[in-house]
Amino acid sequence: MNVFINKNIPEAGIVLLREKGIKLTINPTENVLSRDEFIKICQENDALLNVGTNNFDEDFFQQCPNLKGIALFSVGFDAVNISSANSRKIPVGNTPDVLSRATSDIAFLLMQSVARKSFYNHKKIINGEWGSFNPLANLGQELYGKTLGIFGLGRIGFEMAQKCKAAFGMNIIYHNRSHNENAENELNTELVDFETLLAKSDVLSVHSNYTEENNELFNKSAFAKMKPSSIFINTARGKFHNEDDLFHALTNNIIWGAGLDVTNPEPMKKDNPLLSLPNCCILPHIGSATYEARNAMAVCAAQNIIALFENKKMPFCVNE
Numbered sequence: 001m002n003v004f005i006n007k008n009i010p011e012a013g014i015v016l017l018r019e020k021g022i023k024l025t026i027n028p029t030e031n032v033l034s035r036d037e038f039i040k041i042c043q044e045n046d047a048l049l050n051v052g053t054n055n056f057d058e059d060f061f062q063q064c065p066n067l068k069g070i071a072l073f074s075v076g077f078d079a080v081n082i083s084s085a086n087s088r089k090i091p092v093g094n095t096p097d098v099l100s101r102a103t104s105d106i107a108f109l110l111m112q113s114v115a116r117k118s119f120y121n122h123k124k125i126i127n128g129e130w131g132s133f134n135p136l137a138n139l140g141q142e143l144y145g146k147t148l149g150i151f152g153l154g155r156i157g158f159e160m161a162q163k164c165k166a167a168f169g170m171n172i173i174y175h176n177r178s179h180n181e182n183a184e185n186e187l188n189t190e191l192v193d194f195e196t197l198l199a200k201s202d203v204l205s206v207h208s209n210y211t212e213e214n215n216e217l218f219n220k221s222a223f224a225k226m227k228p229s230s231i232f233i234n235t236a237r238g239k240f241h242n243e244d245d246l247f248h249a250l251t252n253n254i255i256w257g258a259g260l261d262v263t264n265p266e267p268m269k270k271d272n273p274l275l276s277l278p279n280c281c282i283l284p285h286i287g288s289a290t291y292e293a294r295n296a297m298a299v300c301a302a303q304n305i306i307a308l309f310e311n312k313k314m315p316f317c318v319n320e
């Protein structure tokens, strides 16, 4: 079996694949291939281990009729048209669980950075703006006993909630399609409707899988229902929020601050107005960027490819 890997991944995954005698073609550059280049190489291979944001739409599947499977190097699978994959019986694998800690760490870090304005104050030092001690300047918020609203209480949301409860004794509420009984028992959390989540959260953190029905769910009308003291955190997908509406909310005291590890598009342009705001902290999609998580992701992705090679069900398969 010939497998194309469109960007180099940690050695832990490569070793497993080579041990099985799987023939690998690894894109040797950091460059993102054009759509045409990408499709051409996929046509020449049996399977793909994909890093990053290629779009697996109906057109892709039509153009790559011989592809037998896709192993994503991510937990999110929003880039794949699952019904197109299903209609061709193409398994799609992801890397669940192994990045939940790392990603929730980044949500937690953003929450604190925004609450205490740490990144903004760091920027001030770099700009030579560290003035004399001022009892009225640089004031942030304490999070003790406040309410954390989780949009999408799955594995990553659960880890975020656990940390916030342990560190700050935060009350947890969440919005999901259905109850997460395990979380309700362990975190004493309550399922609420979307409007209640908006109205009651002091910190609202997005952890759901992105689907088109949630496109720009966090828009002008949603921000208007949040508390003026609230903090919006998004470490899931940039398409969950409308960027202009977020800018408006942050500059008109509609919400207090925002922390983003994801934007739309990515990379964000360096002149994006959100970057100039004192109450918005932005990171370049580094949720899973730890040695531990990335090594484990490489192993999961390799295990998915190996299962395909051995005619077995992928261990981390998102479709049937």
Ligand code: DGY
Residues within 6 Å of the ligand: 073, 074, 075, 076, 077, 099, 236, 287, 288
């Ligand atoms: C994920 O695993 O989905 C991360 O966001 C990287 O894409």
